[in-house]
Amino acid sequence: MSEQAFLVLTALAEEPLHGYAVVQSVESLSEGRVVLRVGTLYGVLDRLVAEGLTERDREEVHQGRLRRYYRLTDAGVRALSAEVARLSANVRAASSVLRAREAR
C-alpha cells in the first residue's frame, strides 16, 4: 500500500470526509510532508473505491460548490489494520536492531 493510500485511509478512519477535508487531514497526519494535489487525490480515491476499501457517502453543496463525502468500508478498515500491523512489526524490528547496536 502506498503512503498516500495509507494516509487517505487513515484520514477516513475517523469519519466520512469530503475531498478537501481529506487533503487537509493527510497534510496534518503527515505533519506537512504529504500535500496531495487534486489530480493525485482522485487517482488514490479511484483506486481505493475500485478495490472496495472506500465508498461514496453523501453529497452536499457548500457555498455553491459540490462536496462529495467518502467513507471507509469494512474491507478498508481491515486493510488499514493489516497495514498498521505490518508497519508496526517493521518498526519493532528496526527498533530492536538499533537498540542492539547502541548496546554494543
Add this chain to the structure above:
Amino acid sequence: MSSNLERRYRALLRVLPVWYRAEREEEMVGIFLAGRDGDLDAEYGWPGWGEAWATLGLAVRVRLRARSRAGDVVRLVASAGLLGHVVSAAQGAAAVVRFGGVWTGWFDALVVAAFVGLVAGRRVMARVAVAVAALCGVVVALRAALSAGPVGWVLVVQVPLWVTAVAVLLGFHREAPPVARVRWSVAAVVGAVVGAVWGFLVPLSMAGFGGAWLVAAAVVVVFRPWAGVRAGTPVSAG
C-alpha cells in the same frame, strides 16, 4: 461568475475524458479552489506545474485504464515491442557468434530486463530499463546526426524502441492490469529461438533486422497473449 483561476483549472481538466469530467469536474474544481486564496490569486493565479502534472497523470491512468480499448492497444504495442527487441537481441547475439562483429550486450540486457520486468510484474524495473535504453538511443541518434553519420539507418533501429518505450511508460501505469505471463513468456522464448537460428544462418542486414519484427509479429499472432490478461489486478510497483 467564475474567476480566471477557475477557468484555467477547468481548461486543464479538459485532458480528462468527457465521462470522467461529467462525474468529477465540479467536485475537483471545488477542492482545487478551496486550497487557493485571495483575489489576486483568483485573477492572476495558475494551477501550477505540480497540479498540471498530477492531472496529466490522472488522465493517462483514466484513459489507459484496464479494460479500455486504448489502454489494451497501448499495452499490446508495449509488450509486442519489447518482444520484438528480445527477438532482435537473440538474432544479433547469434549473428555475432557466427559471423563476428560488435555485440551491443548492454543494450540487449536493457531490453531483455524490461521484457522480463513486464512479464514478472515488476513495473518499475520494466519502465526504468526501457527508458534508459530509449535515452541511450537518443544519444546514438544525436551522435550520428552530429557526425553526419547514417541517421536514416539509426532511426530505423531506434524509432521502434522509442515507440515501445512511450507505450510502456504510458500503458503500464500503477493501475495497469498485469500481462499474461505464460503466453508472453512462451512467445518470447519461441521468438528468441527463431531469431537466434535466423541470426546464426543468415548474415545480419537491414532486411534481417526487419525479419526480427516479422518473427515477433508472427509469434504474437500465434500465441494471442492479449487473450490471457487477467483484468482488474494491478501490476506491483516493484
